[in-house]
Amino acid sequence: xxxxxxxxxxxxxxxxxxxxxxxxxxxxxxxxxxxxxxxxxxxxxxxxxxxxxxxxxxxxxxxxxxxxxxxxxxxxxxxxxxxxxxxxxxxxxxxxxxxxxxxxxxxxxxxxxxxxxxxxxxxxxxxxxxxxxxxxxxxxxxxxxxxxxxxxxxxxxxxxxxxxxxxxxxxxxxxxxxxxxxxxxxxxxxxxxxxxxxxxxxxxxxxxxxxxxxxxxxxxxxxxxxxxxxxxxxxxxxxxxxxxxxxxxxxxxxxxxxxxxxxxxxxxxxxxxxxxxxxxxxxxxxxxxxxxxxxxxxxxxxxxxxxxxxxxxxxxxxxxxxxxxxxxxxxxxxxxxxxxxxxxxxxxxxxxxxxxxxxxxxxxxxxxxxxxxxxxxxxxxxxxxxxxxxxxxxxxxxxxxxxxxxxxxxxxxxxxxx
Numbered sequence: 001x002x003x004x005x006x007x008x009x010x011x012x013x014x015x016x017x018x019x020x021x022x023x024x025x026x027x028x029x030x031x032x033x034x035x036x037x038x039x040x041x042x043x044x045x046x047x048x049x050x051x052x053x054x055x056x057x058x059x060x061x062x063x064x065x066x067x068x069x070x071x072x073x074x075x076x077x078x079x080x081x082x083x084x085x086x087x088x089x090x091x092x093x094x095x096x097x098x099x100x101x102x103x104x105x106x107x108x109x110x111x112x113x114x115x116x117x118x119x120x121x122x123x124x125x126x127x128x129x130x131x132x133x134x135x136x137x138x139x140x141x142x143x144x145x146x147x148x149x150x151x152x153x154x155x156x157x158x159x160x161x162x163x164x165x166x167x168x169x170x171x172x173x174x175x176x177x178x179x180x181x182x183x184x185x186x187x188x189x190x191x192x193x194x195x196x197x198x199x200x201x202x203x204x205x206x207x208x209x210x211x212x213x214x215x216x217x218x219x220x221x222x223x224x225x226x227x228x229x230x231x232x233x234x235x236x237x238x239x240x241x242x243x244x245x246x247x248x249x250x251x252x253x254x255x256x257x258x259x260x261x262x263x264x265x266x267x268x269x270x271x272x273x274x275x276x277x278x279x280x281x282x283x284x285x286x287x288x289x290x291x292x293x294x295x296x297x298x299x300x301x302x303x304x305x306x307x308x309x310x311x312x313x314x315x316x317x318x319x320x321x322x323x324x325x326x327x328x329x330x331x332x333x334x335x336x337x338x339x340x341x342x343x344x345x346x347x348x349x350x351x352x353x354x355x356x357x358x359x360x361x362x363x364x365x366x367x368x369x370x371x372x373x374x375x376x377x378x379x380x381x382x383x384x385x386x387x388x389x390x391x392x393x394x395x396x397x398x399x400x401x402x403x404x405x406x407x408x409x410x411x412x413x414x415x416x417x418x
Contacts, residue, residue, distance in 0.1 A: 002027050002042055003158075007049040008373070011055040011346050014362035024054070024363070029412045031085065031369050049406055049418065051377055056360055057089025057370040057410055059351040060329065062232055062254055063307040067113065069098025069112055074309040074390050076113040077085065078120065082388045083119040084415040087349075087372040087405030091119060095126040096153040102126035102137040104145035111146050118413035122358060127166055127177065133157050136166055143210040148356045149230065151178025154279045154324070156214050158184060160221060167227035178230045178357065181214040181239070182206075182280060191320055193281045197266045206281050208236040212360040215239055219246050222253060230355065231255040233306055235280040237290030244299045254355050255299070257291050258306040259332045260395050262339055264288075274315045274322035275395045276299050280308075292339060295348060302352035303345075305332040309391035326395035327362055331382050333374065334401025342403075356371050373406040373416070380404065 005024040012016045023038035040046050065079035066072075083091050093110055095101035101110060107123045114121035125142035129135045131152035139150050150170065157163040157179065166177055177312075187210045192198045194205025215231060219242065222229045233255050234240060243255050258278070266282045276282060294300040306378060308325030315322050336345045353360045360365040378385075379402050387394055407416040 001045070001171065001414065003046045003409060004044045004046045004416060005052070005054065005373070006046060008052045008054045010363050011053055011343070012363045015364050017363060026369050026409065028367055031363065031367055033367050034365055045414065047373070047414070049373065049375070051375045053374050053376055054278060054363065054371045055346045056350050056363060056372070057143050058087050058372050058410060059090040059273065059352045060305050060307065061087050061352045061356065061360065062093045062094060062301050062304040062327065063091045064094045064096055064309065064325070066309055067097055068109070073311045076110065077117070080114055080117040080119045080121060080388055082329050084408050084410070085388055085405070085417040087149070087333055087374055087408060088329065089370045089372060089408050089410040090353060092122045092124050092356060092369060094150060094153040095124055095131065096246045100130070100131045101128050102129050104138060104141040107142050107145035107147050118408060118410045118415045120253050120411070122146070122356060124148065125150045125177065127152050127157065128162065131155055131294070133159060134163065136162065136169065137177060139166070139170055140173055143173060145321045148358065149178050150177040151180060151232070154180055156180050156182050156184060159215060163218065163336055164221050166223060167221060167225040167229065171225065171227045176228055176230055178232055179218045181211045181218060181231055183210045183214045186210040189264055191277065191281070192269055193266045195266065195281045195284060197269055201269060201272070201335055208238060208283065208287070211236055212242065215242050219251060219253065219371065222251055228252045229399060233258045233261070233280060233304065234291065234294070234300065235283050235287060237287045240290050240294035240299055244294070246370065254301040256302045256304045257295065258304055259328050259335050260326060262288065262291055262295070262303070263335050263399070264395065267372050272319045274317070274319055275326060275393055276323050276398065277319060277324050278326055278395065280323040295340060296344065301355060303336065303348040309389050310393045312393055326393055327387070327389045327391060328394070330387055330389070331394060331396040331399070333405050334380070334403045335399065337376060337403040338401065370410045372408050376403045377407060378402070378404045
């Protein structure tokens with residue numbers, strides 16, 4: 001495909017064109033020329049959009065597309081279309097289908113379903129067989145098949161020795177362990193953050209301690225093994241400080257935060273709306289501000305939508321019984337610009353590629369092109385018409401957003417949401 005992108009402001013710290021408004025000429029998936037006022041040619045498709053900005057393609061470190069097994073919630077094909085329309089050129093796909101992706105055959109299946117899509121899928125293999133926490137899955141074989149990391153989605157490894165052995169094992173082939181942090185015994189039957197709001201609502205609470213205690217244990221194991229660990233979706237102020245201290249000690253640990261934890265608190269639960277039932281639970285304003293600080297000072301490495309489609313039958317029910325999860329790809333960028341500077345948002349939506357060993361190229365002449373196109377200044381209310389997912393369980397529905405993705409150019413394909 002031949003493409004000419006007109007009047008685009010480049011946001012890429014690794015490019016000499018950073019913060020410059022230029023034209024970008026693309027031929028055969030390569031940036032052929034970057035300069036002012038490139039004349040259009042008859043065989044080139046021209047893209048010219050209001051306040052157009054481009055960056056290296058965005059990466060989401062945690063998405064669920066429900067296939068195989070729960071196609072009524074989402075499919076891989078539609079999920080990748082949603083990701084492309086939302087500005088994501090790469091996504092790390094959780095192993096929480098049915099069956100759980102815990103073998104190399106499962107990884108081949110997930111990658112095969114994504115062939116031909118504009119957005120690249122990078123499967124995460126289950127850390128333990130069937131994500132039950134008892135026996136380590138075939139990690140080396142899954143990595144050879146294309147898995148970029150290993151973790152049991154939203155399930156902590158209760159057996160400390162299993163996690164220790166996994167960290168030691170993957171160290172031999174530079175694998176990445178994702179260690180979700182929530183002590184199941186302390187969580188108990190809790191469904192929301194334990195605090196003033198849970199007491200007022202009469203709902204069982206999940207103490208912040210459930211996350212923090214598990215992080216402390218996991219960091220001790222990491223220090224012992226000398227391995228590499230990623231802790232996803234931090235939600236408490238103390239968790240941020242624990243990671244900050246661990247990094248200061250030199251531990252090889254990275255972490256993420258979900259968009260909804262940066263923009264929402266448990267105060268929104270007073271209507272008992274199950275769209276806000278997520279894992280980990282929404283916390284307090286103090287926690288939210290600490291998470292923002294962790295993003296700004298670099299303690300938190302990446303931001304994820306933690307996109308998790310849930311069908312209406314499992315959301316439209318009593319709060320205690322409803323499944324956890326919210327979709328978030330479509331609203332991620334606009335929500336983040338409500339609370340963070342543009343430069344930080346772009347950094348946190350692209351930095352994860354290096355952590356997950358995904359190729360990235362600066363926006364410069366001669367390089368392969370994988371870019372996101374966006375307008376950082378559009379203001380709008382996020383409504384159901386903006387949702388492209390099959391499931392509509394969006395926690396940010398009705399929120400005023402700033403900034404919107406136009407789409408992507410990746411794998412030789414232009415996908416626009418205009």
